[in-house]
Amino acid sequence: MISLCMKRFRICCETRSIRVPCRDFVGQYIANRYKTTVCPNDETDPTRMLLELCVDGFYVAPGQVHTDLFKRGMCCNYGPLGVELKKNLLEQWWSSIKRSRTQVFGISTLTTGDEKSGEGNPSLDVERLNQLLDADEFNKAQRTQRILMLLRQSTSLRTNLLQGALEQYISWLELVKRRLPFGLAETGLSFQPDGSGSRAEATYASLVWFCSPRSSSQWLDHWARLRLQWWRKFALAPSEFSSRDVQVDELQEGASRGVKIVYSFPWGQETLENLWSLGDSDLLQTHGGVRAKIQCFDGQKLVVPHVISVVSNMDRSMMAYMHNSLQLMKKHDGKQKLYRRKVLKLHPVLAPVKVALDMGRGATLEQRQVCDGLLQEFLDAGISAWPGSIDITSSAEKLNTKYDEMGVLFTMVIDENTLESGVLQVRSRDTTIRESKHISEVKGFLLRYMRAAHNM
Structure with missing residues (x-):
């Protein structure tokens, strides 16, 4: 239309x-x-396999438009698990930035840009x-x-989150008593070039760090080192995440130095995060060049701060972590026939679903009641769970295959034995080992597991 x-x-x-x-x-x-590309019709192609898994595993809505946008690091229509993965990733980004320095404050700015400043x-x-x-x-x-x-x-829609932070800079000077350094952090949508000559929306996370001119280079190195450690923390293959200095001819306008954190996809490296040392020109321009009203204390000396910008593309980051987590495991079935088992081994902290409940075929009313009670107990404890009532016709083997492709950490089977003894079977995604646990222990087991995963 x-x-x-x-x-x-x-x-x-x-x-x-x-x-x-x-x-x-x-x-x-x-x-x-809405320009789309067609993936090669080759079952051995890991990119095509991952995009199919994204749709089949409820991460991305069906349709070539959505999978193509997702591959290119743009916003698309996400499914239930895609929404949860994105939420988990944003929460971890925010938590890492806030924990890294005490003088980082969250802000929120409008998605509409400022046409007078050329933004938008x-x-x-x-x-x-x-x-x-x-x-x-x-x-x-x-x-x-x-x-x-x-x-x-x-x-006019904004093209970055930097400008909003620069505009709010003066509003929060009293909060920090005009003392450097400090930072303003934000997450939200902005419109960026999509590689085809137009602009498309993507979700970004931004830290704008204000520091003294004499230490700006050291701060850029500090944040680059810290950010690469964070990206590798959740990776199954950390070496696929790397950083590189930006060449002079690639520098963003106004930047004196730059660092890119990239991920090695099958089709080449893509940038996940940009770090720029921008000097003071953008801040001065935003506030009319009046140095007096933007000066801060560097020790006892008043200076115009330099700006370090850290910007992460969270949509492309989702694609990177899913690609990094996809494994093909060789396995023999009951007839000793070799087949490939696809497992999305997302880090436990990022995994959208921590536990799936399985009642098996022909579940009784009592099994359903136990399943519903356990599900509510998990949800009350903040443990994301997949209800066992969604698919009660598939075999246990098919369900395990499905849950492995969805990246579900654990599967718990509620059967007749559970009704008699209170014991259920807990299967691990990563090891496929099944353990017997009493129903009264499973919530504590999951909470301890997640607590340990956060500290990894």
């Missing part, structure tokens, strides 16, 4: 001699926003444009005037 609207708009412009201003970003944006990517009201194209009561001049007015009134 949107593509048809833009086609009609171009035809209208050509036939009625309507001149569209240089901000005719709309056609290019719409044309490229215009967003058009397509429905209103359709109405103008369909309206017969306007002549050529009137139609032109209204379309141009619509373009001028279009909302």
